[in-house]
Amino acid sequence: MPGLSRVLLTASLLGLAACAGAPQARKPGAAKVDDTAVNALYARLDRDSRRYADGLDLARSGDTAKAQEEMKAALDDLRAAATNCAALAGCDQQRFVAGFDALLRQGIGGPADEGSEDGGDGPATEEPVEPGASSPAVAQLPQLGRSITLLKGxxxxxxxxxxxxxxxxxxxxxxxxxxxxxxxxxxxxxxxxxxxxxxxxxxxxxxxxxxxxxxxxxxxxxxxxxxxxxxxxxxxxxxxxxxxxxxxxxxxxxxxxxxxxxxxxxxxxxxxxxxxxxxxxxxxxxxxxxxxxxxxxxxxxxxxxxxxxxxxxxxxxxxxxxxxxxxxxxxxxxxxxxxNLEFPKLAAHPGSITLKRPASIAELTICLGQDNGAHDGWFRTLRNLNPQLDPQRPEPAGAKLAVPLQLEKVYERDCAQGRWPELAAELHSAVVPAPPPVALARAAEPSKPKGPKTVTVRKGDTLARIAGRSGCSSKQIAVANGLRGPHYTIKPGQVLKLTCAAR
Structure with missing residues (x-):
């Protein structure tokens, strides 16, 4: 039964991840802990783990149909128990993550998961685990993985x-x-x-x-x-x-x-x-x-x-x-x-490209466009991943740059040749004309004050009227002088500070 345990566990882990990401009604410490209910969930965890292990034994003996039935039933119940745990005060979700982790480790490289798809003797290919994630369960459940990370125990x-x-x-x-x-x-x-x-x-x-x-x-x-x-x-x-x-x-x-x-x-x-x-x-x-x-x-x-x-x-x-x-x-x-916060889901696996033509990070940003929903483009990401590079300086052909994995194919498609890299090179080589010496001299002259830095309130004045005369906004004047809404009371003879560039 090659790969069965991995398939079942992956499906179950995805379900648990959805539960972990769902809004929770309770607040920490707001509900009384029901020890009986919590212990019952822990008992289900132990029972389902044993049932899954028994299913693996059935798989090793060749009873594939029965093994699949037992393992699926165990995981379904375990996932339901984990969902209940997430909503129950005092229930430790870490126990369930550890339980899934233990089951997943049984299926990776274990007796029930050895052999190739065609019945060969080689070990099955392991699922990739994200760098830095030592636990297979945590690698597939980043929400719970974050919550169980410890600081000095x-x-x-x-x-x-x-x-x-x-x-x-x-x-x-x-x-x-x-x-x-x-x-x-x-x-x-x-x-x-x-x-x-x-x-x-x-x-x-x-x-x-x-x-x-x-x-x-x-x-x-x-x-x-x-x-x-x-x-x-x-x-x-x-x-x-x-x-x-x-x-x-x-x-x-x-x-x-x-x-x-x-x-x-x-x-x-x-x-x-x-x-x-x-x-x-x-x-x-x-x-x-x-x-x-x-x-x-x-x-x-x-x-x-x-x-x-x-x-x-x-x-x-x-x-x-x-x-x-x-x-x-x-x-x-x-x-x-x-x-009620949802962080964006990103395909952020690391990758790299080898330049087939000279290009700067600025040029690459133009030809890479907004592929994969990058509404801000890729300039910041490319700079962050290649901090030693000047973003305006072209790197030679053959240079290797770190990029998100999904951009490897985009680079080959849009940046190795064609109209987009040519457009990027044209824009990058554009020259802004230098100002003539007279304009430079004028720009160097100190600017003269454009108006008073205070204003005296006249009879009949309102904050809006003073704002219209001074060129400052009502909010700027209110903040600078500690005026409180909603009426922003002022009186004749009062001196108000102007912190904007008054005209």
Missing amino acids: RELSDIIALNGPVKASLEEWLTQYRPNLMTAYENYQYMRSQMWPEYEKAGLPEALLFGMMAKESGGKVHAVSRSGASGPLQFMYATGLRFGLSTVDGFDQRFDPKLSARANAAYVNEQLAIFNNNLELVIGAYNGGEGAMQRRAGRGASALSFWDPQIYYGVSQETREYVPMVLAAAWLFMHPERY
């Missing part, structure tokens, strides 16, 4: 406190920053095969990596802050050097997603040891400096909580906002279904 879901600041940050990610969250998720998925293995080797949860990257750069590898922090995880130069990120052949390794993830993991583990695994203090130290955090909170088991008023109100406003935003992004990565 504890589930990340148990560590993150859903307090006021974190809940407020959840609202921000789900409202005005939702586009940023989605963009960060898309960028991360294409870089995941480079970044996540570094975190996994360091024993750190993937959700934390995503949360820090989402807040730091949104997954833009070449991001540089005003203070000089650079790369997807925004390392300062000195801190980067401390964790192995230097400049090699003119390339700043802070921009390398794999190396920056490795350095970030090393930093987090170092600080977890210092702060006795207090995650909030570690995240705060990453943003505001570990020295300052140690002076405020202390070290080891005696370190204060980040939420202690002495610490929370003692750090900068930036750090006070940064920590809950990272935690909220990590929480949403693990539990999107709880917030």
Whole structure:
């Protein structure tokens, strides 16, 4: 019965993945735990696992029809029990993932799954497992795989406190920053095969990596802050050097997603040891400096909580906002279904192309178009996957570039030859005429102020009338002067600040 166990398990795992992604009605801690019901589900897990194993024995003895019947019945019931577990307070879904994982391992390379399709002696080809995923079940159930990742032996879901600041940050990610969250998720998925293995080797949860990257750069590898922090995880130069990120052949390794993830993991583990695994203090130290955090909170088991008023109100406003935003992004990565949030499903497997003609990343972006629903095109993804390349400089024929796997065929079809690469080359070689010297001199002259920076309210004035005279918007004036809606009360003689370019 070649491949039967894999086929049955794959179908069952897909069903379980759908259950894991469905919205859940209950909230953590809101319902009383029914120990009897939970234990009954665990008993079903054990019973169905034994029934599946018995089915494998039937398959080995040659009773294919009976084996298929038993194994399918066991998996159907196990999937139903897992669905009930997801909706039952206190039920540990990790047990069911581990149960499916154990069954899947029995079917990969095991006695019931050996032999080729035509009855040969060779082992069956194993299903591909995504890089960094050690568990076959987790590889096929990324939603549950994220939720069971541990931080120093504890589930990340148990560590993150859903307090006021974190809940407020959840609202921000789900409202005005939702586009940023989605963009960060898309960028991360294409870089995941480079970044996540570094975190996994360091024993750190993937959700934390995503949360820090989402807040730091949104997954833009070449991001540089005003203070000089650079790369997807925004390392300062000195801190980067401390964790192995230097400049090699003119390339700043802070921009390398794999190396920056490795350095970030090393930093987090170092600080977890210092702060006795207090995650909030570690995240705060990453943003505001570990020295300052140690002076405020202390070290080891005696370190204060980040939420202690002495610490929370003692750090900068930036750090006070940064920590809950990272935690909220990590929480949403693990539990999107709880917030009516659906991350995009991407075919983000890594691939590569070998250039058949010279081309820059800019030219490739044009000829690759928007294949596979890439509404923003591929410029950001190509830059992220090839951070060492100047996107405007043509790379020679024979150069190898990292791309998402699905673009390998698109490149052969649209970019190796034909009208699209020719159009891209034509646009790329276009020359913008330089301005004449007189225009340059005029542009260098300092601009004169266009109007007053304050305005005095006259009798009969309204905020809208002042906005019309000044060239500022009503909202700009209200914000600059602390005026509250809905009436935005002003009075004659009042002096209002203008923060826009008034005319």
